[in-house]
Amino acid sequence: MDEPVVHISGxxxxxxxxxxxxxxxxxxxxxxxxxxxxxxxxxxxxxIRALLGLYEPTAGVLHINGRPFKPExxxxxxxxxxxRGLYKKEKVMDVMTYFGRLKGMDRHSARQWSLAYLDRVDxxxxxxxxxxxxxxxxxxxxxxGVTIMNRPELLILDEPTKGFDPVNRRLLMDIIAExxxxxxxxxMVTHQMEEVERLCDRIILLKDGTSEAYGTxxxxxxxxxxxxxxxxxxxxxxxxxxxxxxxxxxNYAELSITxxxxxxxxxxxxxxxxxxxxxxxxxKISMEDIFIRVYGEHNESxxxxxxxxxxxxxx
Amino acid sequence: xAQHNLGTVISFEFVRTVTKLRFWIGTLSVPVIMAVVFGxxxxxxxxxxxxxxxxxxxxxxxxxxxxxxxxxxxDAAAFGAVPAASSDAGIxxxxxxxxxxxxxxxxxxxxxxxxxxxxxxxxxxxxxxAAVAQAMLARAVAVRIGSPQLSGLAAGSAQVETVTYxxxxxxxxxxxxxxxMAFLVVFxxxxxxxxxxxxxxxLEEKENRVTEMILTTLKPTTLITGKVLAxxxxxxxQVAVFASPILIGGLFYRDALSIPAFEFSQLVFDPLRMTVGxxxxxxxxxxxxxTLVAIGAVMPTAKEAGxxxxxxxxxxxxxxxxxxLVISEPHSPIVxxxxxxxxxxxxxxxxxxxxxxxxxxxxxMVIAILYVGAAVMLRLAVRLFQYGSxxxxxxxxxxxxxxxxxxxxxxGPAEK
Ligand SMILES: Nc1ncnc2c1ncn2[C@@H]1O[C@H](COP(=O)(O)OP(=O)(O)OP(=O)(O)O)[C@@H](O)[C@H]1O
Ligand SMILES: [Mg+2]
Numbered sequence: 001m002d003e004p005v006v007h008i009s010g011x012x013x014x015x016x017x018x019x020x021x022x023x024x025x026x027x028x029x030x031x032x033x034x035x036x037x038x039x040x041x042x043x044x045x046x047x048i049r050a051l052l053g054l055y056e057p058t059a060g061v062l063h064i065n066g067r068p069f070k071p072e073x074x075x076x077x078x079x080x081x082x083x084r085g086l087y088k089k090e091k092v093m094d095v096m097t098y099f100g101r102l103k104g105m106d107r108h109s110a111r112q113w114s115l116a117y118l119d120r121v122d123x124x125x126x127x128x129x130x131x132x133x134x135x136x137x138x139x140x141x142x143x144x145g146v147t148i149m150n151r152p153e154l155l156i157l158d159e160p161t162k163g164f165d166p167v168n169r170r171l172l173m174d175i176i177a178e179x180x181x182x183x184x185x186x187x188m189v190t191h192q193m194e195e196v197e198r199l200c201d202r203i204i205l206l207k208d209g210t211s212e213a214y215g216t217x218x219x220x221x222x223x224x225x226x227x228x229x230x231x232x233x234x235x236x237x238x239x240x241x242x243x244x245x246x247x248x249x250x251n252y253a254e255l256s257i258t259x260x261x262x263x264x265x266x267x268x269x270x271x272x273x274x275x276x277x278x279x280x281x282x283x284k285i286s287m288e289d290i291f292i293r294v295y296g297e298h299n300e301s302x303x304x305x306x307x308x309x310x311x312x313x314x315x
Numbered sequence: 316x317a318q319h320n321l322g323t324v325i326s327f328e329f330v331r332t333v334t335k336l337r338f339w340i341g342t343l344s345v346p347v348i349m350a351v352v353f354g355x356x357x358x359x360x361x362x363x364x365x366x367x368x369x370x371x372x373x374x375x376x377x378x379x380x381x382x383x384x385x386x387x388x389x390d391a392a393a394f395g396a397v398p399a400a401s402s403d404a405g406i407x408x409x410x411x412x413x414x415x416x417x418x419x420x421x422x423x424x425x426x427x428x429x430x431x432x433x434x435x436x437x438x439x440x441x442x443x444x445a446a447v448a449q450a451m452l453a454r455a456v457a458v459r460i461g462s463p464q465l466s467g468l469a470a471g472s473a474q475v476e477t478v479t480y481x482x483x484x485x486x487x488x489x490x491x492x493x494x495x496m497a498f499l500v501v502f503x504x505x506x507x508x509x510x511x512x513x514x515x516x517x518l519e520e521k522e523n524r525v526t527e528m529i530l531t532t533l534k535p536t537t538l539i540t541g542k543v544l545a546x547x548x549x550x551x552x553q554v555a556v557f558a559s560p561i562l563i564g565g566l567f568y569r570d571a572l573s574i575p576a577f578e579f580s581q582l583v584f585d586p587l588r589m590t591v592g593x594x595x596x597x598x599x600x601x602x603x604x605x606t607l608v609a610i611g612a613v614m615p616t617a618k619e620a621g622x623x624x625x626x627x628x629x630x631x632x633x634x635x636x637x638x639x640l641v642i643s644e645p646h647s648p649i650v651x652x653x654x655x656x657x658x659x660x661x662x663x664x665x666x667x668x669x670x671x672x673x674x675x676x677x678x679x680m681v682i683a684i685l686y687v688g689a690a691v692m693l694r695l696a697v698r699l700f701q702y703g704s705x706x707x708x709x710x711x712x713x714x715x716x717x718x719x720x721x722x723x724x725x726x727g728p729a730e731k
C-alpha cells in the first residue's frame with residue numbers, strides 16, 4: 001500500500017534536439033487526487049504519454065504500480081487523452097460496449113452500464129446515434145464515460161473539463177469526485193484553478209519542463225507566501241520584515257505574510273503605526289495567484305522567442 | 316485476456332464493416348459489373364477465331380489416322396502430317412515425344428469427334444492442335460463440297476476432342492488449371508477490393524484520434540492482428556457474394572442459360588497444387604495486408620497513403636503484364652525474380668502453380684518467403700503504429716519508430 005501508484009524519477013524527454021522535460025520526479029499515492037499543473041507547452045501531456053508508454057522516454061524511470069505501463073498487465077486504467085476521439089462512424093452504444101469489453105466487461109454489463117451513464121449525463125436518447133452526429137461537448141461526455149468504464153483504479157485525465165459549459169463542468173467534476181470516493185487514484189491536468197482547490201490533495205507545478213512546486217496545496221501555498229492579509233484602511237502602510245505589500249490601492253491593500261508571524265501581531269503592528277483599519281481578513285493565497293506568479297510575471301526564462309519577435313518587429 | 320480481446324477486436328472490426336451500406340453497394344456492384352463484362356465477351360466471341368488462325372500456322376510434327384477416307388496423303392503433307400500405323404501407335408508416338416501431335420479422324424467426322432492427342436504446351440498453345448486438325452479436315456473436304464453434310468465440316472464445325480500429355484502422363488488441360496487458378500482470382504479480388512480498407516484500417520484510429528485510447532487499452536499486436544483477420548473475413552464474405560451468382564447460375568440454370576458444356580465433375584483437383592495455392596493465397600494476403608497496415612501507420616492521411624498504395628498494387632500485379640512469359644518460360648530470369656520477390660511472388664507463383672510449372676521446392680520457398688515476410692511486416696506495422704501514430708499530423712520517421720522499439724525491447728527485461 002506504501003508503494004506509490006505512479007512513480008516518476010529523473011524523467012527527461014527530448015524531441016529531436018529540443019529538451020521538453022528534464023529531471024522530473026514525483027510520486028502519486030494510492031487514493032489521492034493529484035493535480036498536474038503547468039502553463040501551455042510545459043510538458044504535461046508529454047509526461048503522461050511517456051508514463052503510458054506512448055512515447056519512449058529519453059531517460060528516467062516511469063512506473064505504474066512498480067513497473068512500466070503495458071496495457072496487457074491488466075491494471076485498470078482510465079485514460080482521457082488530451083487529443084479526444086472516438087470511432088466517429090459508429091453508434092454511441094457500439095463504441096461504448098467495444099471499449100467496455102476491451103476493459104474486461106462482458107457485453108451485457110457494458111451495455112447496462114452505458115445506458116445508465118448516458119442517462120446520467122443527459123444523453124439517454126442518443127445511444128443509437130452515430131458519434132459524429134453529437135456535439136463536441138456530447139462527444140466528450142461519451143468519451144469520459146468510456147474512460148471511467150469498469151471502475152478504473154487509476155484515472156489519468158488530461159484536461160477533462162475543456163469545452164464544457166459551467167453546468168456540465170460541475171456534473172463532470174461530480175463524476176470525477178465520485179470515482180475518487182470509490183477509491184480511484186486520480187491524476188488530473190487542468191487549467192481551472194478552482195477545480196484544483198476543490199478536488200486535489202496534492203499538486204505539481206511544471207515550469208519549463210521541470211518541477212517548480214510539488215506537495216499538498218497547503219505546502220505549495222506556503223511556498224508562495226502562504227497567508228495573505230487584505231485590509232481596508234486609511235494612512236500609509238509601514239514597512240516591515242514580516243510582510244510584503246503585494247497590492248496597494250487608495251483604501252485597499254494586500255499583504256503577503258513572509259514569515260510565521262501571527263495575524264494578530266500584524267494587525268497590532270499596523271495600528272501601532274497609526275493606521276485606521278476598517279476591515280482585516282486573512283486568507284490563503286489562491287492557486288490562481290500562484291499560477292500567475294509563477295508563469296505570468298517574472299518570466300525571465302532564456303527563451304529565444306522575445307528576441308526573435310523583436311527582430312521581426314524591427315525589420 | 317489477450318485472446319478475449321482479439322475476439323472482441325475481430326468482431327467489432329468485422330461487424331462495423333459489414334453493417335455499412337457503403338460496403339454492400341461496393342460488394343454487390345461487382346457481380347453486376349461482371350455480368351455486363353461477360354455479356355460483352357459473349358457478344359464479341361467471334362474475335363477468338365482470329366487467334367486460332369494464327370496458331371494454325373504454327374509448325375509442329377503430326378501423325379494421323381483417318382477412318383473416314385476423306386484426307387488424301389497430299390492434304391496431309393500440306394500440314395507436314397504423316398500417317399500413323401494405328402491409333403495406339405499414334406498415341407504412343409506422342410507420349411514418347413516422337414511427334415508432337417496425333418490426330419485420329421473418325422469414320423464419320425460430321426457426327427463423331429476428331430480426337431487430338433498432343434504434347435502439353437500450356438493452355439494457350441494447346442489450342443493449336445485442334446485448330447490444325449480442323450484445318451486439315453476442312454482442306455480435305457473443300458474439294459468435295461456439294462453435300463450439305465460436308466459443307467458443314469468445311470465451315471469448321473467438326474467436333475474436336477483434345478487430350479494433351481505431360482511427358483507420358485495425361486495432362487488435365489483446362490480442367491486441371493481452373494481449380495488452382497481460383498486462388499489467383501480470389502487473391503486478385505481480395506486485394507483489389509480490400510486494399511483501401513486495409514490502408515484505412517490503421518489510418519482510421521489516427522484520423523479519429525482514438526489511437527491513444529486504443530494503445531493504452533490493448534496490445535498493438537492484438538489490434539493489428541485482429542484487424543487483419545477481420546479484413547480477411549470481410550474478404551471471404553465478398554468472395555462468397557461474387558461467387559454466388561456464378562455458382563447458382565452454373566448449378567441450377569446451366570441449361571436455361573445455355574452455358575457451354577462445363578462439368579464441375581471434370582475439374583481436376585490436384586491435392587498438391589490446391590494446397591500450395593491455398594497457402595500462397597493466405598501468405599500473400601497476409602503479407603499484403605500487413606504491408607498496407609504498416610503504410611497506414613506511417614502516413615498521416617489517407618490521401619498521402621494512397622500514393623504509396625498505388626506503387627504497392629503495381630508491384631503486386633506486374634506479373635500480369637508478362638503473363639505469357641510466366642506461363643511459357645517459368646525459368647527465365649525475370650520470372651524467377653518475380654517468383655521470389657515477396658510482393659510479386661503471390662501472383663507469379665499462383666499463376667505458375669495453376670499451370671503446373673511451380674516445382675515443390677520452389678513452392679516451399681515462395682511460401683516460406685511470404686510467411687516470413689508477413690511476420691516481419693506485422694512486427695514492423697505494430698511498431699510503426701505503436702510509436703508513430705501519436706504524431707497525428709506528420710509522417711513517422713521509420714528510423715525513430717524502430718529505434719524506440721528496439722530500445723523498448725532492451726529496456727524490457729532489465730525491469731524485474
Ligand atoms: N511529438 C512531438 N514532437 C516534437 N515536439 C513535441 C511533441 N509533442 C510535444 N512537443 C513539444 O513539447 C512541449 C510540451 O508539450 P506538451 O503537449 O507536453 O505540453 P502541455 O504541458 O500538455 O501543454 P498544454 O497545456 O498546452 O496542453 C511543447 O513545446 C511541444 O511543442
Ligand atoms: Mg497538454
